[in-house]
Amino acid sequence: MKILCIADETDPLVYSKNIASRYADVDAIIAAGDLPLKYYEYIISSLNKPLFFVFGNHNLDFLHQFTSNAQPIMQYGYTDSTMQVLPSFGGDFVDGKVLYYRKQDLIVAGLGGAMRYNKGKHQFTEREMFLRMLKMVPRLLFNRILHGRYVDILLTHAAPLGLGDDTDRCHQGFSTFLTFMQWFKPRYLLHGHIHLQDMNANRHHVYKQTQVINIFQSYILQDPKLGKGSKNG
Template identity: 80%
Template sequence: MKLLCISDETDPLVYSKNIASRYADVDAVISAGDLPLKYYEFIISSLNKPLFFVFGNHNLEYLHQFNDHSLLLNQYGYKDGKVQPLPPFGGEFSDGKVLYDKKHDLIIAGLGGSMRYNKGAHQYSEREMYFRMLKMVPRLLFNRLFRGRWVDILITHAAPLGLGDDTDRCHQGFSTFLTFMQWFKPRYLLHGHIHLHDMNANRHHVYKRTKVINIFQSYILDDPALGKGREDGKNRR
């Protein structure tokens, strides 16, 4: 399975008239946040592929509408006292959820947001992120019992603590993600938030059995084992 992964900054190679030919062979798109919804709409309309996304700590104009299930069902939200329609871009909102892509037999979980560093939206303390993770446990347990594994990919915005994060409060990683990887053994954790000013900088880390990848701007993840029911599932339960 081949995934186009994006985060934090638009990539001119993606935001291009040649996107359809350049990325024709990708099966799905993953976003770790901090990108405008219009960018997602362009990608989906150009590639006609499913897109799974979480929100980061920027580009949060529509966050409250996605978090309010009743507003999302009606496809309308409120801003400054006025009704505001959601962009009909068709992406799969994965933040705080565990989703199953039946076509590709792929299980995706999402935990967006950053460490709390001011009073901005979609920022969490370590304790708050931990309890967000716990809310996923029933669905993850269902997957373990009926699909043979907990989850394939965890999408986060922030990095795991000590694995590609930074020392300032805003960019500090979450130890909750280390716990998630230890308990639920995803094949991948895909995150953004840490900008790579040197594109040759290391994007990859490994924790337990999980490959951690910083997908800043864009990254192609090509793994033939994804989307095949996790043939190695017995060794990863």
């Protein structure tokens, strides 16, 4: 499976007239937040591939439309009555959700937002993030029974604590994500939030059975064992 991953800043290689030829072979797009919805809309209309996203702590103008009064939808071969898609947008909001994408046999869970550092939107204390994770447990256990694994990808905005995060309060990672990886063994945790000034800087960390990748700006995730019947333990 090949996934175009994006976060935090628009990439001129993605936001270009050559996007359709450059990324014609991707199976899906994953977005870790802090990007305008118009950017997502452009990518979806150009590639005609599913896009799964969470919100970060910036570009939150439409956050309320995704987190309240959600309406049932059916899209990309699955149904989830707790999710909502803007009529003209088409991306799938997975923040606080667990989604099964039947076409690729891919399970994606999402926990967006950043550590609480002021009174801004979509910020959480460690306890609040842990409680958000607990709400996902029934669906994760269901996946284990039905699909043989809990989840393939955990999509977050913030990093896990001590794995590519920073020391200031805003960019501090969540220990909840460490617990999630220990309990549910995703193959990948994909996050943004930590801007890479040096694009050659290390994006990768490993925790237990999970590869942790900072997908700042853009990153191509290619794994033939991901989706289509992958087994993560």
